[in-house]
Amino acid sequence: MQLYSTNRISENVGFEEAIFRGLPPDNGLYMPLNIPKLPQSFWDNIENLSLNEIAFEICSGLIGDDIPKDDLKTLIDQAIDFEAPVVPIKENIYCLELFHGSSMAFKDFGARFMAAVMSYFLKKSQKSINILVATSGDTGGAVAQGFFDKENISVTILYPAGKVSDIQEKQLTTLGKNIKALEIDGTFDDCQALVKQAFLDNDLRGKFNLASANSINIARLIPQSFYYVAAYAALKKNGKKMVFSVPSGNFGNLTAGLLAIKMGMPNTTFIAATNINKVVPEYLESGVYSPISPSKSTISNAMDVGNPSNFPRMRALFGDSLSDMKGYVKGCYFDDNQTRDGIKELYEDYGYLTCPHSAIGYLGLKEFMDKNSSDDSLGVFLSTAHYAKFLPEMESTLGFLPEIPERLESLLSKTKVAVSMANDFEDFKSYLNENLI
Ligand SMILES: *Cc1c(COP(=O)(O)O)cnc(C)c1O
Helix, strand or coil, X not given: CEEEECCCCCCCEEHHHHHHHCCCCCCCCEEEXXXXXXXXXXXXXXXXXXXXXXXXXXXXXXXXHHCCHHHHHHHHHHHCCCCCCEEEEECCEEEEECCCCCXXXXXXXXXXXXXXXXXXXXXXHCCCEEEEEECCCHHHHHHHHHHCCCCCEEXXXXXXXXXXXXXXXXXXXXXXXXXXXEEEECCHHHHHHHHHHHHHCHHHHXXXXXXXXXXXXXXXXXXXXXXHHXXXXXXXXHCCEEEEEEECCCCHHHHHHHHHHHCCCCCEEEEEEECCCCHHHXXXXXXXXXXXXXXXXXXXXXXXCCCCCCHHHHHHHCCCCHHHHHHHEEEEECCHHHHHHHHHHHHHHHCCCCCHHHHHHHHHHHHHHHHCCCCCEEEEEEECECHHHHHHHHHHHHCCCCCCCHHHHHHHCCCCCCEEEECCHHHHHHHHHHHCC
């Protein structure tokens, strides 16, 4: 597999180099040079394939010989050890549930796959690596659970004290072993700035092998295309066009869907559903891309992104053509009150509990299907996280506390282990000097 940088200055690299570098030196994003169409026989027989079999075909096509087939199969089975069911909500509307992995958010697909692949390459090269990551909530949980107990990898997660939910904090701070949590007296931006400074510090870089695990890594993007194709397989028998509504922030999830289209997934449209950080829906409407800074806070806070990091990838996939992008992607956005109404409607009319992010996916789908009622499509909205990760908001919206799944309940009773730290680079650096591998 060869990858190019969307800024077109840095040279092309292989898969292994792309995942350990994360970003190309010219600060673009890595994209596959070739996105092969999967053979017609694959699409014709797809209804007989499991999620992991579909994942294997996608990866073999994209990654090629960089990982031998038998190893690739083992890696996929290690990483994707949970399902992504398509659940009927009402006539022609389905929910693709992506929260059945260890941190109960769709980010498990990317984080677990990236961890498996990195640890595979490290074992071969006999190297070790230190992952540094700042989190505002969901990313840290997925990375912690995904990289837990992986050989040759140490993970340091920085999170802002008092600014992540109880459940999110417990997901980061109760694992132990190779996962270390630093509770920073500051904001998410402070955490991110500390991590950036560490990457730029020659002293640290000379001593340690450092890597990032953020969502722009190509190893996090690829596995997010698996579930679109699996949902297509599950609904293919209906013989209808399909519309996927994707609650979006940094747009990694939606970009992975576009990758599936490039690989030949037929008859599919996407809805870019956002909260009031509506940069992409506005671009689709006006052709003008104007980032929002700072981003606006909403109840779908994992989508509070004012300058989506995967946008250059979306553009690259359509050769910078707005009209081509508009052929496949429709935009829409909703404010917090509409989001709450969406949560209530799904519960009151269909008995379905959904998190604020996923409710935006539902609202986007409903708006689209109302506007296009003449074309007989099947709609699928993505549920990006389990509702129980957002209990205070669910309770105030619904007026009662919904049931907490056993897995999260038991997490809450575990003891948090985190090192408290001031927002100070010298403190952070001496911690790293003592703790990295
Ligand atoms: C990260 C996240 C999103 C946004 O996904 P992107 O790939 O950044 O667009 C949506 N919902 C939840 C629950 C998330 O954690």
